[in-house]
Amino acid sequence: MVSEKMYELGTKKSTIRTIFEFGRKRAAEVGEDQVFDFSLGNPNVPTPDFIREAAVDILQTKAPNEIHGYTVAPGHPQVRAAVAESLNRRFGMDYEGKNVFMTAGAAAAITICFKALCETGDEFIAFAPFFPEYRCFVESVGGKLSVVPARTEDFQIDFAAFERLLTPNTKAVIVNSPNNPSGAVYSEQTIARLAEILRQKEQAYGHPIFIISDEPYREIVFEGYTVPYVPKYYEDTLVCYSYSKSFSLPGERIGYIAVPDSVADFGAVFGAIAGAARVLTHVNAPSLWQYVVARCVDKPSDISKYVENGKLLYDGLIAAGFTCVKPQGAFYLFPKCLEEDDAAFCERAKKYGLLLVPGADFGCPGYFRAAYCIKTETIRRSLPLFKKLAAEYGK
Ligand code: PLP
Numbered sequence: 001m002v003s004e005k006m007y008e009l010g011t012k013k014s015t016i017r018t019i020f021e022f023g024r025k026r027a028a029e030v031g032e033d034q035v036f037d038f039s040l041g042n043p044n045v046p047t048p049d050f051i052r053e054a055a056v057d058i059l060q061t062k063a064p065n066e067i068h069g070y071t072v073a074p075g076h077p078q079v080r081a082a083v084a085e086s087l088n089r090r091f092g093m094d095y096e097g098k099n100v101f102m103t104a105g106a107a108a109a110i111t112i113c114f115k116a117l118c119e120t121g122d123e124f125i126a127f128a129p130f131f132p133e134y135r136c137f138v139e140s141v142g143g144k145l146s147v148v149p150a151r152t153e154d155f156q157i158d159f160a161a162f163e164r165l166l167t168p169n170t171k172a173v174i175v176n177s178p179n180n181p182s183g184a185v186y187s188e189q190t191i192a193r194l195a196e197i198l199r200q201k202e203q204a205y206g207h208p209i210f211i212i213s214d215e216p217y218r219e220i221v222f223e224g225y226t227v228p229y230v231p232k233y234y235e236d237t238l239v240c241y242s243y244s245k246s247f248s249l250p251g252e253r254i255g256y257i258a259v260p261d262s263v264a265d266f267g268a269v270f271g272a273i274a275g276a277a278r279v280l281t282h283v284n285a286p287s288l289w290q291y292v293v294a295r296c297v298d299k300p301s302d303i304s305k306y307v308e309n310g311k312l313l314y315d316g317l318i319a320a321g322f323t324c325v326k327p328q329g330a331f332y333l334f335p336k337c338l339e340e341d342d343a344a345f346c347e348r349a350k351k352y353g354l355l356l357v358p359g360a361d362f363g364c365p366g367y368f369r370a371a372y373c374i375k376t377e378t379i380r381r382s383l384p385l386f387k388k389l390a391a392e393y394g395k
Pocket of ligand 1: 104107216250
């Protein structure tokens with residue numbers, strides 16, 4: 001009677017959701033202060049005042065129909081121009097408004113790109129550990145997702161494994177740096193090597209292979225690291241951006257796709273993006289929030305809490321005997337579990353009220369994700385519990 005696949009997607013809760021809901025139930029039983037919920041990537045830095053001020057000013061000064069009406073599908077022309085100019089200032093690009101397609105966040109941006117590119121038989125490649133939604137986004141458009149196993153020593157790319165997965169059917173690879181869940185930032189060397197391999201394969205296969213650069217955490221990068229701007233290294237790049245994390249706006253659904261002139265056949269790609277948005281019923285990105293972000297494009301993100309939390313949790317876990325790649329950006333740690341079975345390890349952690357997400361969910365079993373976009377005090381109080389958990393494993 002209904003699509004089995006859709007029913008499954010709509011009713012089978014993700015592990016992250018299940019853990020989060022367990023945490024809410026547990027908090028009601030034993031008290032909020034006994035639950036240490038590291039499960040969700042919901043930013044806890046308050047949405048900046050400049051966002052609220054811009055929204056209020058727009059609501060008070062613009063005509064209501066102008067604020068709340070339909071916009072043209074790719075977004076308000078002046079908003080697209082403002083985003084383009086900001087990217088040009090920051091990354092030395094030569095975008096114009098025509099290169100920017102405003103979207104309802106990164107999830108929409110990525111799905112629109114998959115839909116725009118995917119033809120029968122096409123394959124897409126992701127690098128573990130990866131944002132689990134990629135799989136259902138790719139499969140929803142009829143594509144096949146192949147996953148390159150993680151290079152766990154530093155969470156850069158295992159290029160030998162990558163080359164084995166490239167085929168003449170590869171349409172695009174999706175990269176996410178700073179990364180959810182590893183917190184790693186792809187180095188310039190990694191991006192340059194990726195570009196070199198893809199250029200060779202484009203030549204060999206005689207068709208473009210796109211990079212979809214999913215970068216909602218671009219601004220959340222720690223001292224000593226820089227996030228290479230992928231289109232500077234590789235022509236066939238589509239950038240998917242979101243203001244969900246940088247401005248703590250996940251509920252408002254606002255982001256964009258940037259398509260540089262350098263992509264193979266800009267007109268075809270941008271046209272297919274518009275067509276994909278149309279059939280996915282993405283009529284336009286929320287109009288008010290387009291105006292708001294256009295006013296704030298050059299404003300800084302406050303990452304000081306994430307820096308403090310990341311350091312506190314990392315140092316605490318290392319002192320407790322865990323091994324973990326040092327956080328470079330985003331707001332996640334991805335340490336190694338103290339037993340092989342990550343689900344069993346996370347289950348054991350629950351005994352102490354520690355809610356962690358098994359790495360298998362991100363295509364990287366044996367690890368766990370701890371989202372540290374939570375109160376610093378909660379992290380501080382969790383550290384003795386991590387110590388007790390580690391002691392169970394003889395640490
Ligand atoms: N990509 C990654 C890597 C994410 O972590 C998330 C959200 O957590 C998204 C995309 C989706 O973000 P948005 O809220 O902009 O749809």
